[in-house]
Structures are given as structure tokens and as C-alpha cells.
Amino acid sequence: MAEPERVDLFVIGGGVNGCGIARDAAGRGLTVRLAEQGDLAQGTSSASSKLFHGGLRYLEYFEFKLVREALAEREALLKAMPHIAFPMRFVLPYDPKMRFEKTTPTSRLLGLVAPWWKGRRPAWLIRLGLFLYDHLGGKSSLDGTKRLDLTKGKTRWGLKPGFRKGWEYSDGWVDDARLVVLNARDAAARGAEVLTRTKVVGAARVGDHWEIRTEGPEGPATHHARALVNAAGPWVDQVLSGAVQGHSPARVRLVRGSHIVTKRLFAHDRALFLQGRDGRIIFLLPFEQEFTLIGTTEAAQEASPEKAQCTEAERDYLIAFANEYLEQPIAADDVVWSFAGVRPLYDDGSTSATAASREYVFHLDAEGAPLLNVYGGKITTYRRLSEAAVDKLAPYFPGLKPGWTAGVPLPGGDFGYGARALTERLRIRYPFLGEARALRMAHAYGTEAFDILGDVRRAPELGRDFGGGLTEAELRWLRTREWAQTAEDVLWRRSKLGLRLRAEEVAALAAFMAQEAP
Structure with a gap:
């Protein structure tokens, strides 16, 4: 079989970051080839909580820059993909009589701890957080926060009678797997070649370029590229130490987020943002018209990422968490589906998975043909990450066009109405x-x-x-x-x-x- 033509950029990983980078680079005039060992979005990028959000709880860890960037991106992305992403209103109930503990036996088992303030979030802290959330990202088209009397309307929102007050705020929902596929499609429309079920088994510098060996549906192949991007998500360290045989001072921290799905629990169309006794939060989200999505946990993933699954302990944790609030409690028999994704967080040395940063970090190995390793990130900031990754490689591609993806619709998103x-x-x-x-x-x-x-x-x-x-x-x-x-x-x-x-x-x-x- 003849060897494929040399390309400017070879991307390893068909998740949201890999496909976003391929799209950005192809739109700037680079020739791009992407290899994904399985199906597009087969890993973490189809197993998220499906939210385009700034990360309200990240304010507790003083991640103001991350939240500001994510909120600004949320606004841009909701406009660029109105078919697969849309605004959602979240209800945050509050009961001053509910007592919170720093940890519970289940939370200790799952490696979960409360943030710096220890115990129940006071009402003033919630109000301050929501005020910042409404304003950090600049001008927003979404409705702002408002106070709620939970005893009125919406049949008490499906909550126990003890919850009398709360707040309602705006965030965004996204079909995460389709987001990946549409980025890949747009990349391909701009000239990128997307190879699924194609595993990179080796890569080495040869002169001024990379030689990359793959195993795919048509057998082994050798590719040549001026630059290589390792955007393998949870597998980034494995790819670096294995196929690429490289080194990086950065490391990835694998954190499993598990979710359960039940039949629709509420007649209303709001999502619920719930505080747990261990200081964590979960969401109850309207899902696929007839269901409710409940998540997520945050536990260290010790096994290989492809073995991630929602454990019975995590399922029971989510059920018990939700039942602290629900007027009609749920049980294990009500769960119709469960799934788990492994977040490849940048390892910043935090003592808990909850506190680990969601910022993204690049490590550029420039000893010869460039290698860019991508660590961390969150789905809401994938476009910014992608743009920044290509910017990082710009010195190797004189005349590279500037970033262009802000506000540009994904396939099917070219309509200005709901x-x-x-x-x-x-x-x-x-x-x-x-x-x-x-x-x-x-x-x-x-x-x-x-x-x-x-x-x-x-x-x-x-x-x-x-x-x-x-x-x-x-x-x-x-x-x-x-x-x-x-x-x-x-x-x-x-x-x-x-x-x-x-x-x-x-x-x-x-x-x-x-x-x-x-």
C-alpha cells in the first residue's frame, strides 16, 4: 500500500479536543490528519454531564479566570450551535435546617471531600457566587439569577416540603458526542482527513518531520507530518510513554465521573443543582425528552480508562444524594442506564479530585519536529483550547492564518432562530x-x-x-x-x-x- 502524503499536522485522539484542534488547524490552511483508535467521542467526550457551563462551583476554589473564560465561551458556543446546544434554567434549592458534614462514609470511599469552607454553603456565599456568575463572563443573552419561593408553582418542583426557598440561574446544555462529530465533519469539509478505528502504534522523529505508524481497518500504514499533537485525553500519558516514547514534566490525573439515568422525574423543564452533605454538588437534568440524567461523582480512576464504569457504590451514592431532596424517592430499580467517563485533568497536586483544576495545560517538546501534548480542559472551553493549541504551533508554520472559529456555526447550526x-x-x-x-x-x-x-x-x-x-x-x-x-x-x-x-x-x-x- 502506498504511503499517504505528508501533512502539516497529525492529531492523535478523536475526542472534543482532538477534533476541535483538527478543525481549527484545517480552517487556517494546514493539511491535517487525525487518528482515533475507536469511534469518535468513544471515551470521555460522550460521557460528560452534557453541560456548557462556566462551573459555578469552581468559584469556591478561586478559579475566576477559568470561570470567566468558560462563561464567555458558553455565550459564543450557544450561538454557534443552536441545534445541539441550548440554554437551560437551573433551580438551586436551599434549606437552612439541612446539616452538612465534611465527609460521609460513602464520600470517603469515593475520595470526595468538601471545599475550603467546610460544611453547608451559607446563603450569603450562594448569593455572592450567583452574582459573580451572572457578571464574570461579560454581557450575556441568558436570563439572570432570581430568588424563588419553592412552595409556589411547579408542584414544589418535585422537592420535599422542607425546601422553601432557592434561586434560579442560567447555564447551557450540549449534546457532547454530536459536538465532537460535527467538529470532525467541519474539519473534513475544510480538507482534514479523519481516520477512525485507527490506532497509533509508533511515532518517531525522522529528520525534520514525524513518522507515525498506525494500525487501521486497511492494515498498517506509515504517515509523515511536520508536527504531532497528542490529544488522546485520558490516554495522553500512555501515548506519550508508549507509541511516542517521549517525556513530559506534566502529568494527567484520571478522575471518573459517573452518571445514572431514570425515567423523567419532573413535569417541569428545569434542571436541579443540589448540594450534598459532603459538600459536593450534583445535577438532575432533563434528558432526551423522557428521562432525567443524574450526576456526577468524582473518583480516582485507577484502572485503564476504557474500563471505567459506574460502580454500585457510585450509583447508590447518587441515589441517596438525590433522595435527600426528592419528594418521590428513587431506587436502583429506577435506573435505566448508567455511564462513566474519565476526565483527563491536569495533575496540579490537589489533594482531592473535586479540587483539581479544570484548566488546560500544553507541553511543547521542540527538540526537533514539534510535539504538543494536551492536558486537562473542559468541554465548555474546547474551542479556546483548540485555538490556543494551534497558536502554540504557529512559529513552525510561517504565514499561518489567525484563529477563526469564534462564532462560526458547526454543520447544521446555520439558523438564527430557536x-x-x-x-x-x-x-x-x-x-x-x-x-x-x-x-x-x-x-x-x-x-x-x-x-x-x-x-x-x-x-x-x-x-x-x-x-x-x-x-x-x-x-x-x-x-x-x-x-x-x-x-x-x-x-x-x-x-x-x-x-x-x-x-x-x-x-x-x-x-x-x-x-x-x-
């Missing part, structure tokens, strides 16, 4: 979709939903329906445009239809995907 209005347009043009299916298509694909559906006038023209409104027409799009190859790719990353399909429907989809494999 997803609800787009849903109505889809329902009018394709009345057979129904409201729920039209809403799913609008949020997943934005204006590209019209490209998928084309000129069809009746549902049968879309081909076989595998359940949940997932048709052959949509599967063709996912296979040819979004690198989906398996039922898992489709059901748990390109969508969350795995929550709805029956076992026999999943089996039929898996057989179809295998039969259609190239």
Missing part, C-alpha cells in the same frame, strides 16, 4: 414525522435534517424503521457523513436511541450495520 421554530418547519414540510421525532431531528442535525429527509412525502420512502424513528435514510447519512459503523456508534453516540429501542430492534440494527459495512 430549535423549536426549526422543529415546526420540519413538521410543516414533513407532517408524517410527528412532534417528538421532528424535535429529535432538529436537535441532532439542525438544518441538515432537510438534507437527510430530502423530497420524501411519506414515511415509507425513508426506508426501514428500526425503532424510535431511526430509518435507513438517517443511517445512510450517519454511515457516509459521520463515520458511524456499528449499532453502538448510532445508538449511544450519534444519538441516544439506545434508551428507547427494544433488544430485538437493537439486534436488527446491528445486523443491518454489519451487512452494510464497506
Whole structure:
């Protein structure tokens, strides 16, 4: 097999940072190739809490710069991807009689500790934090904080009667896995080559460039690149010490965040921000129209990242945490799905996972052809991280164009009105979709939903329906445009239809995907 042509930049890792860097670099005129050992977003980038947020609780650790940057990015990103990201209102209940402890047996087991102030957050601290949160990021299009009487309206918000007051503030929600795929698609549209299920097994400097060896679906291959980026997320240290055989003073700290999903717990559309007795917080988020997402924990991940899963202890911790607040308690039998992601935090020496910084850090190895290792970061600041990473390599590419991604829509996000209005347009043009299916298509694909559906006038023209409104027409799009190859790719990353399909429907989809494999 002939060797691929030399490129300017080779990126290892198909998570949000790797795909964001590939997109930014391709848009600046560099030739880019990206290799991902599995499917896009198969690791941490599909297992987050699905929030575009500044990180209200990070103010407790005086991370003002991080929060300011994240809030500013939240504003820009909500405008650039109105299909997969949208504003959400959060309710923070407060009960002065609720007593908080620094730790509990469960929190000690999970390695969780309270922040500097020890015990329950006082009301003045919450008010101060919310005031800063409303103003740190500059001018915002989102509604500001307001005080709530929790005894009125919304049937007490689903909370126990003891919670009488609270606050409501704004943040953002995002479909994390689709965010990754759309960055990869935009990178490819600008000339980048995206190689999934392609593992980097070796890399070495040869003269003025890198020689990178991969194992992929078509067998072994050798690639040549002027610069190499290690954006492997939780695997960044493994790639550096293994395939690249390099060294860095920076280290990554692996922190597991586990989540559980139940059937929808509330009639309202608000998210809940809850304080725990151990000083931590969790979110209860509206999820996929019919469900509630509860998370997250923060525990050290000792095993390899791909082995991360929500443990029974973490599940029970989240259930007990939520039940301190819920009028109708939940049990393990109510959990319909659980997942865990491993955050690759920069190891700043903090004593607890909760206190570890969410800032991103670069280590540039410039002894020969450049190698940039990427540590840390959070999904809300992925675009800034990507831009800064390419800026870091700018001295090696004279004439490199300036950063360009701020405010530029991702595929399907080129509309200036809400997803609800787009849903109505889809329902009018394709009345057979129904409201729920039209809403799913609008949020997943934005204006590209019209490209998928084309000129069809009746549902049968879309081909076989595998359940949940997932048709052959949509599967063709996912296979040819979004690198989906398996039922898992489709059901748990390109969508969350795995929550709805029956076992026999999943089996039929898996057989179809295998039969259609190239």
C-alpha cells in the first residue's frame, strides 16, 4: 500500500479536543490528519454531564479566570450551535435546617471531600457566587439569577416540603458526542482527513518531520507530518510513554465521573443543582425528552480508562444524594442506564479530585519536529483550547492564518432562530414525522435534517424503521457523513436511541450495520 502524503499536522485522539484542534488547524490552511483508535467521542467526550457551563462551583476554589473564560465561551458556543446546544434554567434549592458534614462514609470511599469552607454553603456565599456568575463572563443573552419561593408553582418542583426557598440561574446544555462529530465533519469539509478505528502504534522523529505508524481497518500504514499533537485525553500519558516514547514534566490525573439515568422525574423543564452533605454538588437534568440524567461523582480512576464504569457504590451514592431532596424517592430499580467517563485533568497536586483544576495545560517538546501534548480542559472551553493549541504551533508554520472559529456555526447550526421554530418547519414540510421525532431531528442535525429527509412525502420512502424513528435514510447519512459503523456508534453516540429501542430492534440494527459495512 502506498504511503499517504505528508501533512502539516497529525492529531492523535478523536475526542472534543482532538477534533476541535483538527478543525481549527484545517480552517487556517494546514493539511491535517487525525487518528482515533475507536469511534469518535468513544471515551470521555460522550460521557460528560452534557453541560456548557462556566462551573459555578469552581468559584469556591478561586478559579475566576477559568470561570470567566468558560462563561464567555458558553455565550459564543450557544450561538454557534443552536441545534445541539441550548440554554437551560437551573433551580438551586436551599434549606437552612439541612446539616452538612465534611465527609460521609460513602464520600470517603469515593475520595470526595468538601471545599475550603467546610460544611453547608451559607446563603450569603450562594448569593455572592450567583452574582459573580451572572457578571464574570461579560454581557450575556441568558436570563439572570432570581430568588424563588419553592412552595409556589411547579408542584414544589418535585422537592420535599422542607425546601422553601432557592434561586434560579442560567447555564447551557450540549449534546457532547454530536459536538465532537460535527467538529470532525467541519474539519473534513475544510480538507482534514479523519481516520477512525485507527490506532497509533509508533511515532518517531525522522529528520525534520514525524513518522507515525498506525494500525487501521486497511492494515498498517506509515504517515509523515511536520508536527504531532497528542490529544488522546485520558490516554495522553500512555501515548506519550508508549507509541511516542517521549517525556513530559506534566502529568494527567484520571478522575471518573459517573452518571445514572431514570425515567423523567419532573413535569417541569428545569434542571436541579443540589448540594450534598459532603459538600459536593450534583445535577438532575432533563434528558432526551423522557428521562432525567443524574450526576456526577468524582473518583480516582485507577484502572485503564476504557474500563471505567459506574460502580454500585457510585450509583447508590447518587441515589441517596438525590433522595435527600426528592419528594418521590428513587431506587436502583429506577435506573435505566448508567455511564462513566474519565476526565483527563491536569495533575496540579490537589489533594482531592473535586479540587483539581479544570484548566488546560500544553507541553511543547521542540527538540526537533514539534510535539504538543494536551492536558486537562473542559468541554465548555474546547474551542479556546483548540485555538490556543494551534497558536502554540504557529512559529513552525510561517504565514499561518489567525484563529477563526469564534462564532462560526458547526454543520447544521446555520439558523438564527430557536430549535423549536426549526422543529415546526420540519413538521410543516414533513407532517408524517410527528412532534417528538421532528424535535429529535432538529436537535441532532439542525438544518441538515432537510438534507437527510430530502423530497420524501411519506414515511415509507425513508426506508426501514428500526425503532424510535431511526430509518435507513438517517443511517445512510450517519454511515457516509459521520463515520458511524456499528449499532453502538448510532445508538449511544450519534444519538441516544439506545434508551428507547427494544433488544430485538437493537439486534436488527446491528445486523443491518454489519451487512452494510464497506
